[in-house]
Amino acid sequence: MIEVVNLCKSFGDNKVLDNISTTIKKGEKVVIIGPSGSGKSTFLRCLNCMEDPTSGSIIFNGTDIADQKVDINIHRRKIGMVFQQFNLFNNKTVIENIMLAPVYVGNKMRKETKLSKKEIKAKAREEALALLKRIGLEDKADVYPSTLSGGQKQRVAIVRALAMNPEVILFDEPTSALDPEMVGEVLDVMRDLADSGMTMVIVTHEMGFAREVGTRLFFIDEGKILEDRNPKEFFEDPHSDRAKEFLSKVL
Amino acid sequence: MGSFEKKLEVFWRIFWEQGGYNSVLEGLQNTLIIAVSGLLIGIVIGTLIATVRTMPKYKTLPKVLNSICGFYVNVFRGTPMVVQLLIFYYVLLPLMEVKLTGVQVSLLVFGLNSGAYISEIMRSGIQAVDLGQMEAGRAVGLPFSVSMIKIIIPQAIKNILPTMGNEFITLIKETSVVSFVGATDLYVAFSYIGSNSYEFMVPYIVMALIYIVLVLVISMFIKLMERSLKKSDRSS
Ligand SMILES: Nc1ncnc2c1ncn2[C@@H]1O[C@H](COP(=O)(O)OP(=O)(O)OP(=O)(O)O)[C@@H](O)[C@H]1O
Ligand SMILES: [Mg+2]
Numbered sequence: 001m002i003e004v005v006n007l008c009k010s011f012g013d014n015k016v017l018d019n020i021s022t023t024i025k026k027g028e029k030v031v032i033i034g035p036s037g038s039g040k041s042t043f044l045r046c047l048n049c050m051e052d053p054t055s056g057s058i059i060f061n062g063t064d065i066a067d068q069k070v071d072i073n074i075h076r077r078k079i080g081m082v083f084q085q086f087n088l089f090n091n092k093t094v095i096e097n098i099m100l101a102p103v104y105v106g107n108k109m110r111k112e113t114k115l116s117k118k119e120i121k122a123k124a125r126e127e128a129l130a131l132l133k134r135i136g137l138e139d140k141a142d143v144y145p146s147t148l149s150g151g152q153k154q155r156v157a158i159v160r161a162l163a164m165n166p167e168v169i170l171f172d173e174p175t176s177a178l179d180p181e182m183v184g185e186v187l188d189v190m191r192d193l194a195d196s197g198m199t200m201v202i203v204t205h206e207m208g209f210a211r212e213v214g215t216r217l218f219f220i221d222e223g224k225i226l227e228d229r230n231p232k233e234f235f236e237d238p239h240s241d242r243a244k245e246f247l248s249k250v251l
Numbered sequence: 252m253g254s255f256e257k258k259l260e261v262f263w264r265i266f267w268e269q270g271g272y273n274s275v276l277e278g279l280q281n282t283l284i285i286a287v288s289g290l291l292i293g294i295v296i297g298t299l300i301a302t303v304r305t306m307p308k309y310k311t312l313p314k315v316l317n318s319i320c321g322f323y324v325n326v327f328r329g330t331p332m333v334v335q336l337l338i339f340y341y342v343l344l345p346l347m348e349v350k351l352t353g354v355q356v357s358l359l360v361f362g363l364n365s366g367a368y369i370s371e372i373m374r375s376g377i378q379a380v381d382l383g384q385m386e387a388g389r390a391v392g393l394p395f396s397v398s399m400i401k402i403i404i405p406q407a408i409k410n411i412l413p414t415m416g417n418e419f420i421t422l423i424k425e426t427s428v429v430s431f432v433g434a435t436d437l438y439v440a441f442s443y444i445g446s447n448s449y450e451f452m453v454p455y456i457v458m459a460l461i462y463i464v465l466v467l468v469i470s471m472f473i474k475l476m477e478r479s480l481k482k483s484d485r486s487s
Contacts, residue, residue, distance in 0.1 A: 050386060077392035089386035091405045101391035102399060157387075164391060 001026045001168060001199060002047060007056035009042055016042045018223035022209075023167070024201060026209075029194050031231060032203045032212035035246055039223040040203045044170050047201065048072075048079040061167075077105060080161030080169035084177050086153040088145035094156050095141040098128035098163045103165070124163075131159035135189055151182030155189050168199040175206060207250060211235050219243045255452075262444065262453040271444045278440035279461070280345035285358045285429060285436075286422040293418070294360025298323065301407075302399055304370070305377050325468070327367035331432070333428045335360050340432040353434030365422055376407035409480055420466050437461060467478050471478025 002024040009017040016039045024030055032040050045051040047058060049065055049072050065075045089097050099121070103216045106113070106120035115123075132138040135155040138143060138174055145153055161169050174190070175183045187209050194213050206208055210217060214231040221242045227234060238244045265271045300320045306313045327335065340356045351359070380403050388398030408415075430439045441458040447450035 013261075017423060048390065050390060073389075073392045073394050078391060081387075081390040082465060083383060083387065083390075085381075085383050087381075087383035089384060089387065090381075091402065091409070104393060104401075128438050160391065 001061065003057075003059040005057040005059065007043075007046060007058070007226070008054045009039075009046055009051060010054045016223050017046065017053075020223070020225055022218075022225060022228065024199070026167070026199055027197055027215075028199055029213055029215045030201045030218060031210040032214070032218045032220060033205070033207070033210060033246070034218075034220035035242075037218045041172050043220060044172050044201060046202050047170055048076050048081055055075075073174060077101065077164045079169045080136075080164060080166035082157050082161055082169060082174050083169045086145075086150070086157045086172040086177070088148075088153055088157055088160070090145060090222050091143050091146055094137070094148070095125065095128050095132065098131060099124040099161045102127065102163050103158075105111070128159075128163060131162055132156075134192075135159055140209065143158070147181060150178045151185045153188045154178065154182075158186075158189055158193070168201065169175065169193070171200065171202040171204070173203050173205065175204070205250070207235070219246070221246075241246075258450050258453050261450050262457070265444050265448050266454075266457075269447075271440075271447070272434060273439040274443055277435065278435050278437040280464075281354050281429070281434055282355075282423065282436050285354065285361050285426050285434070286315050286419065288358045289361025289365050289422050290415075291431045292315065292358070293365030293422075294415075296362065296366025297371075297373050298404060300366065300370035301373035301377055302404075304374055306395070317411045324367045324370055327364050328369070328371075332360070332364055332425055335364060336428060336432050353432040356432050357434050358427040361422060361425070364407045365418060368418060372411050372418065373404075373407060376411035376414075377403055379410045380406045388425055408446060412477055412480070416470065419473075420469055423465055423469070424462065 004020055004022050004024075007017055007020040008015070020043065032044065032075070034040050042051055046053050046066075049058065052068075053066045056066065058066045060079065062074050063070060063075065065072055087107065088094075090101065094102060102124040103121055106115065106124060107117060110117075110120070127246075129138055129141060132141055134221070135158070137155060139140075140148065140152065140156075145156070148156065158174075159178060171190070175186050178186065183206070186207065190200070190209075190214060202210070202214070211231045215233040217227070217229050217234045218225045219227040219229075219238070219242075221240075226240045227238065227243055229239075234243070235247070238247055264362060266275070270276045300323065301311065302303050306317070308314050336357065339360050340351075340353070344351055344356065384402050384406065385395075385398055388402045389395070393401070426436050427438045429436050437458050441454040442451075443452040448454075
């Protein structure tokens with residue numbers, strides 16, 4: 001589904017990703033771990049071209065989306081992203097957060113679908129409400145994000161990504177900014193998502209979750225995928241010295 | 252004190268009985284029209300410029316646009332409003348063979364001028380919005396322009412509302428220069444009353460009072476607006 005070919009990324013002289021190639025298949029739950037500053041976020045952000053690769057290709061469903069001539073917006077709609085800091089739109093209510101992109105796209109496709117603006121909005125609202133129900137927050141539909149707890153914000157951010165019916169969702173440390181008591185509720189939503197068959201790429205420090213939910217694990221260090229393994233095997237028997245050292249620190 | 256009462260009497264006669272209030276009303280109307288439309292034009296221009304100036308700049312087009320906008324802002328912030336009015340009225344428009352009234356030229360120049368100032372205000376307002384807001388917009392597949400319009404600019408406007416209020420008040424006060432291009436404003440109206448009675452003390456006091464009241468009323472409106480915006484943040 002996503003094929004990464006010879007991906008390199010530098011910020012100035014700082015070479016952050018060093019010739020990474022890999023393929024992520026449909027239905028996989030790839031968890032990414034590694035030391036701070038190793039390039040995990042940068043790798044994830046290259047997958048939907050939030051960072052433009054310095055060189056190399058990101059082939060998503062057959063199209064090289066790293067190509068500047070490609071309309072990246074069309075492809076990003078199929079690649080959801082969830083941020084550490086939630087990044088809900090502060091000026092929109094919870095349900096407006098979820099509806100914004102679907103309504104925009106719906107209005108753009110009006111010529112083909114022959115729907116009225118009203119119908120598009122009503123449909124988006126209905127779907128957004130269903131998503132909120134799924135995470136038990138339908139009573140928060142009309143409040144502003146500033147009134148939500150961190151855990152609630154992140155759950156809304158996840159369904160906001162889901163509202164576009166993406167084929168894959170990227171998570172960058174989705175629980176790192178949360179108070180400990182709220183980590184569980186967010187991981188539960190992600191677990192449900194994993195069970196539903198969604199393809200997921202997750203940068204995380206939650207080793208237990210990585211082992212339990214991941215079907216594949218990347219250990220990234222100094223801009224390279226040092227180990228590409230089954231998570232359970234990795235945690236039992238890390239091969240590289242760097243991974244052993246890393247695990248001894250975090251476990 | 253008797254002489255002051257006499258001055259009041261003279262003023263009243265010309266202002267009320269001889270219809271001087273008509274030109275005062277016209278002046279007040281022009282002042283408001285020029286300031287309000289100047290502000291609106293300024294907001295549109297300022298927002299466009301601020302958007303260009305906060306765009307990522309690794310392509311040529313944004314770079315070129317950015318330089319043009321920078322030049323525009325420097326020109327309009329670097330010269331007095333009176334000079335801009337005179338240049339437009341007596342140089343640029345005649346050269347382009349466009350005929351506009353004093354009021355039309357004034358609101359055009361006020362718009363262009365406040366556009367330059369508002370662009371700087373707006374730019375700081377945009378920069379104060381968390382970068383993650385734009386990222387989240389782009390990540391769900393909204394183009395840069397749509398993310399800007401739907402997400403960033405509404406938050407930026409909220410950030411800068413108090414400063415915008417000040418800009419509006421500045422515009423109101425600056426309208427006192429439009430008489431240079433033959434537009435009737437409060438200054439012209441009261442000078443007319445003054446020169447008809449050879450007595451300027453009372454007319455100019457009244458003029459000052461009107462400006463003060465205008466500014467106070469506007470400040471009050473801004474306070475109300477800010478308060479209601481804050482409310483929409485917390486409750487419901
Ligand atoms: N926008 C940027 N400009 C310049 N340097 C950057 C930028 N983003 C990341 N870097 C640098 O790239 C390197 C890798 O950063 P990255 O955020 O990918 O690491 P990470 O593995 O996600 O770390 P962490 O676990 O702390 O989140 C770091 O040295 C960082 O300073
Ligand atoms: Mg990171």
